[in-house]
Amino acid sequence: MKIQAKRSILLALSLLLLLGGCGYKDLDKRFFVVGIGVDKVENKENVYKITLKLAVPSADIIKGSSEFEIITEEAETIAEAVRILKSKVDKELDFGHAKIIILGESVTDEDITSLLYWFVRRRDIQKIAWMAVGDPSAEEVLKGKTKSERIPSNSLFLSFGRSGTESAYIISKYLFQFRRELFNTGRNAVLPVIQAPKDDLFEINQAIVFNDDRKQEMKLNSAETRLLNVLNNTIDKIDVKVNKEDQYFIIATESISVHYKIVEGHEKSPELRVDLKLTGILEEAKQRLFENKMEYYGKIASIDIKNEIEKLLVKFQEANVDPLGFGLLYQATHFQNDTEMKEWQELYPSLKIDVHVDTELEGVGLVK
Known part of the structure; x- marks a missing residue:
């Protein structure tokens, strides 16, 4: 018991010495x-x-x-x-x-x-x-x-x-x-x-x-930054402006999902497949909107969004930058550890990009 008591006293003294020299300063x-x-x-x-x-x-x-x-x-x-x-x-x-x-x-x-x-x-x-x-x-x-x-x-x-x-x-x-x-x-x-x-x-x-x-x-710029956020799957709610075929309206999205796949065939060179699906409502318009034309509104919105995505991805290609990590996707699906990154660097500048956009509109808001 005496030995244990001495050990406890030595331990307590050691802790006091440590606290005194730890350099702590008050707030x-x-x-x-x-x-x-x-x-x-x-x-x-x-x-x-x-x-x-x-x-x-x-x-x-x-x-x-x-x-x-x-x-x-x-x-x-x-x-x-x-x-x-x-x-x-x-x-x-x-x-x-x-x-x-x-x-x-x-x-x-x-x-x-x-x-x-x-x-x-x-x-x-x-x-x-x-x-x-x-x-x-x-x-x-x-x-x-x-x-x-x-x-x-x-x-x-x-x-x-x-x-x-x-x-x-x-x-x-x-x-x-x-x-x-x-x-x-x-x-x-x-x-x-x-x-x-x-x-x-x-x-x-x-x-x-x-x-x-x-x-x-x-x-x-601001439009490209917003689109990069969309393609990174980091946001669900954005406003999409559509100005096409005498139609001008704003879509408020409720959900967005983006999927990427590098498709390779025996007869054609690899291509990047981008599938984007969004759902939302028509929030604002400069003309009257009709409930029975929802599919048409979604179709022209998809064309506009597709063009913007292709434009941004081609810009990245021309500058030889890959902020979306397609190179990581290529490495994850190919297993030539010594050559896969070199292959990707040669492939990326001329990679064909195939973008598919599906826009599903759930309504025209409260006013019809």
Whole structure:
């Protein structure tokens, strides 16, 4: 019993020593970093401008809770900039709440591999932090604040997390997802673009596609970004505008499903088969709609949607980028491990695309 009591005392003393040296700091001695921005410094080679958005703690959640500070530093590496930034503040920088990482658009013109390594190696950076590109710069985006914010950068967290707004134009990407796509063979990475606030409002309706060299290849407009979301099977509700054969109406979709298949025959070269099925209602029109013409309305809508899909997929082919991961599909259905990726790279630029769209309209709304 005496030996066990001595062991208990030694264990308790050891724990006290560990607690005394663990470096813990009270909350009032910390700055919580909620956003990190990386911009390229003009006219300076290999120099980056690092921006940190710091939440100012407040005991009152209503008054003053959205206050923040912006600190910046220029350096050759992120690690060096952070070390210098620590000397500019009177509290410890805590990155455990850094929920958004923004790359300036100028940064994406170069290979971003080395920049990404700092974020994925740090144990205090959440791998579920949102990733985005800032236009015109990451600093300008982080400086932004909307009137509805009660917590710094909360409007961006709500936008990407879909716990607030749910928009077909917003592509949400976690840090771990972006890194996986960036280093994948068979799929190119995509990031959403945040435009600096105008009239206290953020605008997130564009996207950037990266090439195999891990730098920006193309920038998608709002219509292309929405269609990319559809083809990724990430949304169900969109508005489809149809303007064809003297008919102009808007379809509000209720469900969307997309399936892909690489079809290979003995006599003809492989082709990509895209099958898209959507259901919805006619929500708005410039002319009178008739219940007995629902099949006709669905048919002309399918033609419009098919043309838009083909146009976007051909654009990806011409730029030799594959943000939808058709290369992964090819690898998953072919088992020549040494040559399948090389075969796909040769096949993709000239791959025939066959798109089939089935639009099922359930009604013309309350007014008939």
